[in-house]
Amino acid sequence: GTAQIGVTGLAVMGRNLARNFARNGLTVALHNRTQARTDALVEEFGEEGAFVPTGSAEEFVAALERPRRLVVMVKAGEPTDAVIEEFAPLLEDGDVIIDGGNAHFEDTRRRERELRERGIHFVGAGISGGEEGALNGPSIMPGGSAESYESLGPLLERIAAKAPDGTPCVSHVGPDGAGHFVKMVHNGIEYADMQLIGEAYHLLRSVAGYSPAKIAETFRGWNEGRLDSYLIEITAQVLAHTDAATGEPFVDVVADQAEQKGTGRWTVQIALDLGVPVSGIAEAVFARSLSGHAGLREASRSLPGPTAQPLDEAEAARFADRVEQALYASKIVSYTQGFHMIRAGSEAYDWDVDLGAVASLWRAGCIIRAAFLDRIRAAYDAQPGLPSLLGDKEFAAEIGAAQDDWREVVATSARQGVPAPGFAAALSYYDALRADRLPAALTQGQRDYFGAHTYRRTDRDGVFHTLWGGDRSEVSAD
Ligand code: NBP
16 A cells, blocks of 8 residues: 555544645545445545545555554544454454544553454544644644554644644644543633633623623733733634624523533543542533523522622723633643643543643643643743642742732622633632641541541551440440
């Protein structure tokens, strides 16, 4: 075969990835279960580069140079297993299957193990950036063996997004499921970012009394500063958009029930298993689910509470500045939590993930791309063992400078009855970490009282139990 890479699964994502490879000078073998998609791609975009369309699994495999590199871009779940089962028997030692779909990292671990036993490299690669990214440069998070990355890396570097300094947004994240795990956390952070931006919007609308157009202008201003990011930029565009049918702001005619495809939920489920507090991501997932409970919301509309009182113009401008501080501080916290989760996953599965490299490959191509990620990378480059992003001097200083405004915004949201679960959870996380003593001591006492679950003491080693039902003397429970 002559093709350096093949793509099977030519729906929107696969088609755009195949075109991206071809536009970057690679010969690309094409395959799809239903051949009409393959034919359509060649007919519409055949001029863009060197494509080798094929009509069967055997032809597809034969079209590839060795070691063969097959990118699978089919629906995650059973279709991915079906495609692997179709191709694996046709492959030889050292060939590489790349799964670019949104697989759960546990599935990726299983597939990698099974294929490794058959001599085939399996690379679960998180790909972010949607359709547009697939075509023009996604952020790519490949797992799998380091050996497979040696031959695959240079090809992926050609099609990946380039960070402002020219570095391709792809690097080997770690073995087996590391890439899909990091992609999952990326999506969790994306949920948190979107929720925090949504809360900022809600507060500016209800408390500052700003119109969507005025909020769009405010966000465009923020996008010139430290919040410079894709999500802030598109938020301004969405808020500035007017509905053609009604002439109303677009945001006012869209049903306020958020949907989700599940990667945010996965992040929270796995975080619970790993015991990592990702409260910002959890609040974002729950906020979407709450919004969808239309009946419950309807039935609750008459519950008592304050009606937000819009501020006068000067106060509103001051409040908008405070909201920017609250948003930035909360964002630092949600990235702190997300990177904590990646560290915990890396330790649990022995992946040795470089957190600075992860920040680096999110700098372009993906949904959470932001100037801010350069700062995170710098923090981990300076101190690779940094236990928490909040331990970085600069982030600590920034959050310290933001905290008065952040507290004021959370207090205002409570006083005025405007929900801000993301801002509030982030602030609670921050204060819990700062606290000298937490009420966890009382929790331990309660657990010991009703379940003899024992506790440790601050003043000496050992495990203890108090005889709550008896004379309340303390016994050693070592
Ligand atoms: P879909 O997820 O809609 O999958 C459609 C493709 O899967 C078609 O090529 C279809 O073949 C193939 N397929 C199915 Br369904 N069952 C199959 C089977 N049993 N055997 C062989 N092929 C089968 O495509 P997509 O929207 O392009 O997404 C592809 C992957 O990328 C998914 O995992 C998705 O989650 C992920 N994705 C990521 C992003 C992102 O932003 N990163 C965005 C969108 C999607 P057919 O043509 O014969 O029906």
